[in-house]
Amino acid sequence: MKILMFGRGVIATVYGWALQQAGHDVEFYVRPGRSAMYGEAIDLDLLDMRHRVRGQRVAQKWPVRYREELEPDHDFDLIVLSVPHHRLTEAAAFLAPRVGQATVLVFGNIWAEPPAAIGALPVEQVAWGFPQAGGGFGEDGVLRGTLLRSVIFGTLGRPPTDRERAVRQVFREAGLRPREQPDFRGWLWIHFVANAGLHAQGLRLGSLAKLAGATGDLREALLISRELLPLLEARGLDLRRHRRDGLLFRAPTWLTARALAWLTTHVAPVRVNFEAHSDPEAQEPRGICRDVLAEARQLGVAVPRLEAAEPNFAREGTGRV
Ligand SMILES: NC(=O)C1=CN([C@@H]2O[C@H](COP(=O)(O)OP(=O)(O)OC[C@H]3O[C@@H](n4cnc5c(N)ncnc54)[C@H](OP(=O)(O)O)[C@@H]3O)[C@@H](O)[C@H]2O)C=CC1
Ligand SMILES: CC(C)(CO)C(=O)C(=O)O
Structure with a gap:
């Protein structure tokens, strides 16, 4: 599957890495000019809890691919949108006319009414989730954090659509265990x-x-x-x-x-x-x-x-x- 991680934040990086490890084709969308700034690889120092009870330390330089533009005729199947809650409106407005055929996983904190928070993003193409990972980039540029085995997916009062089920399956195949929240709001x-x-x-x-x-x-x-x-x-x-x-x-x-x-x-x-x-x-x-x-x-x-x-x-x- 072709997967676009929106931004190069903590959560986009941790899950982008896990999804690429599972065999997906992962790219990052970053603002114009940012890819040169970020360099060709991300330094990871993660505690990966997916496969072992005590976790597995992952310390590696992960070579990544960036793109600085997104045309609506792209062929991404999934876009993972994980930005701070106060940036979601702006990010969704950017993505709405560029979403193409992709499913967009909105993956993070939301304090507004969820459908309002995503503005003009077509709701029938959206899946909702929340990371069970966390961490931060240090001053040295290294991303330190944890990836838990569970990951949260939610719905807003109706069963998951085919698209939503497909996203859960992608995460499942990456060694993650989806947990459902039927009242996700x-x-x-x-x-x-x-x-x-x-x-x-x-x-x-x-x-x-x-x-x-x-x-x-x-x-x-x-x-x-x-x-x-x-x-x-x-x-x-x-x-x-x-x-x-x-x-x-x-x-x-x-x-x-x-x-x-x-x-x-x-x-x-x-x-x-x-x-x-x-x-x-x-x-x-x-x-x-x-x-x-x-x-x-x-x-x-x-x-x-x-x-x-x-x-x-x-x-x-x-x-x-
Ligand atoms: N970090 C954590 O431990 C956890 C985070 N979360 C939640 O996950 C979500 C993501 O958090 P996190 O990964 O920490 O966030 P970060 O601040 O690390 O990353 C956000 C990324 O999104 C990019 N971005 C934001 N708006 C735009 C835009 N309009 N266009 C292009 N790029 C954009 C930023 O780029 P730029 O720098 O260029 O602005 C940045 O790369 C949040 O809702 C957070 O609350 C949940 C659990 C744990
Ligand atoms: C618990 C905390 C504050 C740190 O990871 C967090 O960011 C979250 O779960 O949303």
Whole structure:
């Protein structure tokens, strides 16, 4: 299959590598001028959890192919669109007239209504998913991170289409195990408020890397996410459909904060992922916190803990989102 990874970000790279390993023909679309900047190979240092319980370290220079333009008559079968949530509208607008016959896998965080988030992308050609991988590029250009065996796919209230099933099969054949989320919109939003809690605290300390093992700060992160659950209800989400996911925030934090502290320091795939989120200038964490707080204000939902954390993610010089 011909697969185009949109952008050369963390998630596009990790899954692009796994899909190429499975025999697919993988290319990256990057903005004009970027390919020369990126060079011909990507330095990977990954913990690949697909085949072994303790994972397999992958340290290699992966030669890649870039393209800087995309004509609508291209012959890609699949385009993987994985960009920060605040860049999705712009990326979808670029892709909409160029999608051709391809299926587009929208693969990342979304805080808007999903169909609205993809603008003019033809919804019948779209599949929805979420990576179970994570990491970051270091200052040395090396991509460090983890690739888990599971990967999330979701639908918005109807069974998967043939195209959606075909995407799951491609991932399955790459050694990944698809997990279904039938109320994907709800799952995305719960995940988003979980991220908001973690990032609000990570930003206070400098980055998510510093949050690993910090029980007290993780407790505050969980409490922020807990106070955001009413915001999801105010948005019309039925939390009863997501009891298991909500449990992490509702359970006593003396227990969950300790468990998270232990996981982030002692369980290699989680530790490696957190350690790799070391960039104090990363923009998406700030965007996630700002967008959640803006929505809470808009809907009149009280979120005093997130309000108190606002200086950590406010736009420079304003003190406000
Ligand atoms: N990183 C992680 O650990 C995890 C990330 N996610 C989610 O996955 C998604 C992707 O994250 P991640 O891979 O970290 O993101 P990155 O910031 O690493 O990568 C995004 C890539 O998309 C490119 N891009 C964005 N907009 C455009 C555009 N309009 N035209 C061309 N290229 C564009 C960027 O290029 P340029 O630099 O030129 O802007 C960049 O290469 C997000 O939703 C994130 O929340 C989920 C779980 C873990
Ligand atoms: C958990 C975290 C914050 C780090 O990988 C993340 O980015 C995600 O799962 O969305």
